[in-house]
Amino acid sequence: MINVIGLGNVLMGDDAVGPYVIEHLRAAYHCPDGVEFCDAGTPGLDLIPFMADTDACIIVDTVKAGGAPGDMRVYRLEQILANAPLPRLGPHEPGVKETLITLHLAGRGPREVVLIGVIPEQTEAWPGLSPVVRDRVPELIAQVAEELQRLGVPLVKRDAPGTADTWWERPVDATASSHAS
Amino acid sequence: MAKVTIDPVTRIEGHLRIDVEVDGGRVTKAWSSGQMFRGIERILEGRDPREAWLFTQRFCGVCTTVHAIASVRAVEHALKLEIPPNAQYIRNLILIAHGLHDHIVHFYHLSALDFVDVVSALKADPMKASQVAESLSEWPHNGYKDLKAVQERLSGFVGQGQLGIFANGYWGHPAMRLSPEINLLAVAHYLQALEYQRKANQIVAILGSKTPNIQNLAVGGVANAINLDNEATLNMTKLYTIRSLFAEVKQFLEQVYFPDVCAIGAMYPEWFGYGRGVDNYLAVPDLPTDAAATAFDMPGGVIMNGDLKSVQPFSTWTDPSFEQGVTENVTRAYYEGDKTLHPWEGETNPKYNPFDADRKYSWIKAPRFNGQAMQVGPLAQVLVAFAQGDPLTTKWASRTLEVASKVAGTQLTPAALHSTMGRHAARMIRTQVLGELAMKHWDLLVNNIGSGDTDIFNEPVFPSGEQRGFGVHEAPRGTLSHWIVIDSGKIKNYQAVVPSTWNAGPRDEHDQPGPYEASLVGNPVADAERPLEALRTVHSFDPCIACAIHTLDVDGKEQSRVRVLGSVPA
Numbered sequence: 001m002i003n004v005i006g007l008g009n010v011l012m013g014d015d016a017v018g019p020y021v022i023e024h025l026r027a028a029y030h031c032p033d034g035v036e037f038c039d040a041g042t043p044g045l046d047l048i049p050f051m052a053d054t055d056a057c058i059i060v061d062t063v064k065a066g067g068a069p070g071d072m073r074v075y076r077l078e079q080i081l082a083n084a085p086l087p088r089l090g091p092h093e094p095g096v097k098e099t100l101i102t103l104h105l106a107g108r109g110p111r112e113v114v115l116i117g118v119i120p121e122q123t124e125a126w127p128g129l130s131p132v133v134r135d136r137v138p139e140l141i142a143q144v145a146e147e148l149q150r151l152g153v154p155l156v157k158r159d160a161p162g163t164a165d166t167w168w169e170r171p172v173d174a175t176a177s178s179h180a181s
Numbered sequence: 182m183a184k185v186t187i188d189p190v191t192r193i194e195g196h197l198r199i200d201v202e203v204d205g206g207r208v209t210k211a212w213s214s215g216q217m218f219r220g221i222e223r224i225l226e227g228r229d230p231r232e233a234w235l236f237t238q239r240f241c242g243v244c245t246t247v248h249a250i251a252s253v254r255a256v257e258h259a260l261k262l263e264i265p266p267n268a269q270y271i272r273n274l275i276l277i278a279h280g281l282h283d284h285i286v287h288f289y290h291l292s293a294l295d296f297v298d299v300v301s302a303l304k305a306d307p308m309k310a311s312q313v314a315e316s317l318s319e320w321p322h323n324g325y326k327d328l329k330a331v332q333e334r335l336s337g338f339v340g341q342g343q344l345g346i347f348a349n350g351y352w353g354h355p356a357m358r359l360s361p362e363i364n365l366l367a368v369a370h371y372l373q374a375l376e377y378q379r380k381a382n383q384i385v386a387i388l389g390s391k392t393p394n395i396q397n398l399a400v401g402g403v404a405n406a407i408n409l410d411n412e413a414t415l416n417m418t419k420l421y422t423i424r425s426l427f428a429e430v431k432q433f434l435e436q437v438y439f440p441d442v443c444a445i446g447a448m449y450p451e452w453f454g455y456g457r458g459v460d461n462y463l464a465v466p467d468l469p470t471d472a473a474a475t476a477f478d479m480p481g482g483v484i485m486n487g488d489l490k491s492v493q494p495f496s497t498w499t500d501p502s503f504e505q506g507v508t509e510n511v512t513r514a515y516y517e518g519d520k521t522l523h524p525w526e527g528e529t530n531p532k533y534n535p536f537d538a539d540r541k542y543s544w545i546k547a548p549r550f551n552g553q554a555m556q557v558g559p560l561a562q563v564l565v566a567f568a569q570g571d572p573l574t575t576k577w578a579s580r581t582l583e584v585a586s587k588v589a590g591t592q593l594t595p596a597a598l599h600s601t602m603g604r605h606a607a608r609m610i611r612t613q614v615l616g617e618l619a620m621k622h623w624d625l626l627v628n629n630i631g632s633g634d635t636d637i638f639n640e641p642v643f644p645s646g647e648q649r650g651f652g653v654h655e656a657p658r659g660t661l662s663h664w665i666v667i668d669s670g671k672i673k674n675y676q677a678v679v680p681s682t683w684n685a686g687p688r689d690e691h692d693q694p695g696p697y698e699a700s701l702v703g704n705p706v707a708d709a710e711r712p713l714e715a716l717r718t719v720h721s722f723d724p725c726i727a728c729a730i731h732t733l734d735v736d737g738k739e740q741s742r743v744r745v746l747g748s749v750p751a
Contacts, residue, residue: 041393
């Protein structure tokens with residue numbers, strides 16, 4: 001089983017990029033057999049169920065790293081584990097490393113992990129990606145596709161792509177209804 | 182060699198900062214401070230109330246379900262909209278499964294290591310550990326081979342220097358007191374608990390279509406089509422899968438979580454003497470047994486000054502004494518002015534200044550009930566239910582005190598529960614009650630479907646003009662309330678008063694401390710560089726905010742900065 005996991009809070013600006021990529025993958029591609037696309041939010045250690053029974057995980061998330069907003073950084077399992085684990089700040093931290101180590105101690109978890117990170121411009125409490133991050137979404141999707149191809153499960157485009165359900169970006173006026181009677 | 186830094190961006194919840202002053206090995210003053218502005222409710226203004234729950238369940242990555250439930254209940258209250266019985270029971274089963282999951286994770290994965298020395302487990306004799314375990318429980322996975330395997334794996338881990346996962350563990354700290362054998366058992370159960378929290382989570386996924394963000398809710402009911410003969414809907418196969426998952430989790434609760442908490446409590450008996458703090462308790466009723474929510478399986482009410490005889494029950498979710506009693510004060514919080522406002526009138530006008538212990542020092546407002554600070558959470562839930570003679574709570578509280586007393590060799594009374602260890606015991610007691618109620622509410626759902634009722638949804642209708650409502654949920658971390666003002670079908674104001682706000686809130690206009698602050702005073706701290714004992718008390722509340730603990734000596738010099746796990750709110 002391979003899980004493609006989008007991490008991040010959809011209400012916090014660029015932090016939504018993981019779930020945003022997941023919704024765009026769903027809309028544009030058939031999900032291959034043995035693969036799942038998951039918008040996991042910010043589950044902290046509750047990430048465990050998403051990774052425990054997988055052979056490989058591809059994670060899309062914002063990262064703090066040197067570089068300009070919108071830059072992509074790809075990290076692999078060895079790099080994620082090679083850095084000494086940081087003290088856990090709380091159960092809300094994405095906890096990718098802690099999840100992997102906990103699963104490892106329990107004798108489980110994926111053999112292969114790829115973290116596709118993007119440097120955010122802003123993570124304020126208001127929904128919507130900044131343009132510089134939105135522009136890089138095709139690149140992030142291409143990276144996911146490349147990784148899946150390498151793992152032997154190529155993505156197949158839908159004949160008629162659907163609309164990505166990024167409901168959190170709908171403007172206020174569009175959601176408020178004419179249901180008042 | 183290239184250096185790679187991976188440091189995911191800090192999430193919405195912000196950090197909890199705890200400042201304590203220590204004199205003569207005891208905490209003399211404490212401040213609890215939320216370090217990040219949220220104000221996230223503003224996103225909801227102007228939106229369709231039927232969609233509010235989608236947004237609110239993203240307030241927090243861990244407590245998603247509880248914010249979704251409180252939101253639909255708030256809108257339904259504003260519209261005076263009843264939901265069908267099936268919808269009520271399906272929601273209840275989700276809430277129970279979420280609670281089981283949350284409490285298992287809190288005890289084993291987020292707080293047990295405050296009392297368990299992982300490294301000491303390497304010195305254990307697995308045979309002796311197995312004998313101790315088998316004297317306490319019938320659990321089939323406490324055998325010599327199981328424990329030996331855990332010890333070997335742990336040994337490999339320590340050898341590779343991977344202990345950082347337990348970075349908050351303070352192994353070797355003088356306040357750690359369990360024998361190597363009990364430490365080994367606890368590590369084994371830490372790993373086994375991973376399986377059982379997943380089983381509880383699977384139930385949420387089956388009913389909610391998905392976790393962590395469920396998709397089956399609607400204002401007016403649920404979206405789980407019921408057809409017992411249809412593969413794609415809620416059918417008997419799925420219902421029986423849910424039942425057997427509950428049964429497996431229940432066995433873990435009774436044969437592992439129960440004896441573990443009794444044993445750890447008995448071996449740290451002094452922790453029944455620390456951490457009392459605010460002993461006013463608040464809980465709302467939950468798990469309604471009918472569609473109109475007139476009767477509940479978990480009682481709510483208020484206890485003042487730790488006097489169980491003072492209990493004032495809440496008969497319904499909409500008890501006027503609750504509706505009118507809740508306020509939030511901003512005298513010591515980073516907002517303009519010093520007002521005390523009811524949530525429907527709530528304002529969010531931020532005004533930041535650097536941390537000032539004598540004035541404003543937190544982004545968290547100070548919630549009050551009739552002007553008093555209140556403790557919420559499992560201890561409040563258990564005491565409020567116990568004081569009203571709730572049979573399941575009484576049964577499990579009595580068993581817990583009996584077994585812990587026997588292991589400790591002293592007599593523990595219900596008064597011991599007003600404490601740091603009492604909060605862990607109460608959380609376990611509450612979890613056992615939830616485990617039993619899971620079976621009851623499964624029966625209620627199946628019997629109702631069996632009677633031919635497959636209704637799941639009543640259509641909401643929004644009148645023109647203004648409606649006000651509030652929705653409550655007695656969440657794993659305590660009383661959660663969402664307050665909504667609707668104007669002609671759109672959200673005009675929305676405020677969430679969350680459990681960690683009740684507990685982690687700052688002082689108020691009368692300088693009354695919040696529960697975290699009050700509970701830390703008098704707490705021992707043997708080594709200010711490693712304030713393990715302060716963490717024990719803070720973690721016992723299951724804070725849904727990350728913690729940054731600063732320890733000050735009496736001169737006010739910062740001695741150490743210790744970032745620790747905590748657990749938003751809800």
